[in-house]
Amino acid sequence: MTELGVLVEKNFGASTLAGAVHTDAYRLLRQELARLRLAAGMSQAKLAEILGKPASYVAKYELGERRLDAVELCVILRIVSADPKLFFENLFEASPDKL
Numbered sequence: 785m786t787e788l789g790v791l792v793e794k795n796f797g798a799s800t801l802a803g804a805v806h807t808d809a810y811r812l813l814r815q816e817l818a819r820l821r822l823a824a825g826m827s828q829a830k831l832a833e834i835l836g837k838p839a840s841y842v843a844k845y846e847l848g849e850r851r852l853d854a855v856e857l858c859v860i861l862r863i864v865s866a867d868p869k870l871f872f873e874n875l876f877e878a879s880p881d882k883l
Contacts (some may be wrong), residue, residue: 809879810848815862816871818846823865834863 821831821842828842835841844850852860861868 807880807883809875812878813875814846814848816874817864819862820861820866820871821846826864831860831863835859 821828826834828846829839832841833837841850845852845856858868861871
C-alpha cells in the first residue's frame with residue numbers, strides 16, 4: 785500500500801459509509817484519486833471549489849464516506865488532467881470477480 789493509502793486507512797479507515805462495499809478495488813480508486821489530485825498540485829479545498837462543491841466533498845469521497853457516480857468520477861479525472869483510459873485499466877485489473 786502506498787504511503788498515502790496507509791495514511792488514509794490509518795486515520796480514516798473506520799469512518800466509511802455504513803453498509804457500503806469497500807473492496808480493495810474501491811480503496812484503490814480512492815487512493816488513486818487522492819494521488820492524482822496531489823500530483824495536480826491541488827488541495828481538497830481547491831478541487832472542491834473548482835467542482836462547485838462544499839469543502840468537505842472531496843474529503844468525503846477520498847475517505848470512503850461518500851461514493852462517486854460515473855459522471856462525477858469523469859469530471860474529477862478531467863479536472864486533475866488524468867488519463868481516463870489508464871485510470872480505468874488499472875481499476876479494472878484490481879476489480880474483484882463479484883461484489
